[in-house]
Amino acid sequence: MTKYDASDMQELIRKIQEHTATAEELRRFLQMTEQPALDDLLPYTEWQQSQEEALPSALKEKVMQAMPTNRLRPLKHYLRKSLPYAAAITLLLTLHRLLPRIGHRQSALLTAATKDGEIKRITLPDSTTVVLNARSAIRYASSPDTIREVFLEGEAYFDVKQNENKPFVVRSGALSTRVLGTAFNIRAYPGETQQLGVVSGKIQVSSPEGKSLVMVKGDQVTYDAAATFVSIAADPQQMSNWQKGIIDMNNLTLQQVTAILERWYSVKIMLLSPGIGQHVLSGTQTNTSLTATLESICFVYNLQYQQEGQVIKIREK
Known part of the structure; x- marks a missing residue:
């Protein structure tokens, strides 16, 4: 039987909660729940010390339905014995979202x-x-x-x-x-x-x-x-004005608008003066010219820009 340690479990829980775990890592997490000494793999002392609460029946039913039949028994043991509800709810919901088909054949x-x-x-x-x-x-x-x-x-x-x-x-x-x-x-x-x-x-x-x-x-x-x-x-x-080639800048900050311009024009925009990224813009701009858009923004807030290849630097005048 494969051996696991507490650091393995801790790292997998972190990845699952941050939505970065791969399918293989999720399968490995389920395999860990089958270990007889499961309590030794749970490194969070606050989990062990916190008061356990029963999972809502509707949530438990969803999690059970998400798992292949041969996983149900160890998972039930895991839910009942090892995870206090208050600490584990996010993890369980995430597993339900990410594991609806583990153990089953998926379409390409x-x-x-x-x-x-x-x-x-x-x-x-x-x-x-x-x-x-x-x-x-x-x-x-x-x-x-x-x-x-x-x-x-x-x-x-x-x-x-x-x-x-x-x-x-x-x-x-x-x-x-x-x-x-x-x-x-x-x-x-x-x-x-x-x-x-x-x-x-x-x-x-x-x-x-x-x-x-x-x-x-x-x-x-x-x-x-x-x-x-x-x-x-x-x-x-x-x-969805972007479908018509229109940039809707209403209630967006300059920081948010520059992110849109970077994607539309394949450039890198640097805001060099402190605080200018929080300027709130309004209105719309037709996606026809990066130069026209930059000049319009700079005019409103008394800014200036300099373009060097695909890099644009914006600062206060």
Whole structure:
């Protein structure tokens, strides 16, 4: 039998909670739960000292359904004996999200991606239409089974083909968005605040912390690093203006706008004067000229820029 130690368990738990664990690492984590001396592998003393609470029956049922049959017995032992609810809820929700098919054959995943400055329209096998913004990618099954699942990194507009028997789920960073048939936009670039807007229909957004939010036509929210949903009073239609080559700068900081410009024009923008990245912009700009966009921004806030090849430096005058 393979030997494991506490550091192995600690590292795998960290990766699972940070959503960086590979499929093989998730399988290894499940194998650890089968070890007779499981308690020796749990390094967190606060887990051992905290008061245990029963898992909600609905959550436990979901986790059980997510696992192959031959894993149920050791996992039940693990849930009951080793993980106090307060400390483990995020981990269990994450496992449910990441392990729906471990031990089962999966359909091959196809990938569609865009480069800087590129917008691409894709039709999925179920006839759902996806428009990818610059520097974005999606992965999806060539033959979806019980659910239609898409993994998104970057920004995309979805016009989902309705199918009540096969819900459509988008995995974007830590969030899971579930729909039946609707049109919505998700912005989920690494290191940036996620943003979701519903153009028509209804979606349900869930986070690893157990938070769930139902959004209908006209709703728009952000999900930040503090795991908080914040409603935005804005028209979701404008959120997808990028499809028309329009940069919507309303209520965005200069730091946020420069990230958009970097993706659209394949440049690196450096903000050299302290605090200028927090300037809040407004209005829209047609994606026709990087020079015109920079000059417009600099004029409003009395800034200047210098371009050296693909590097642009912005500072106060």
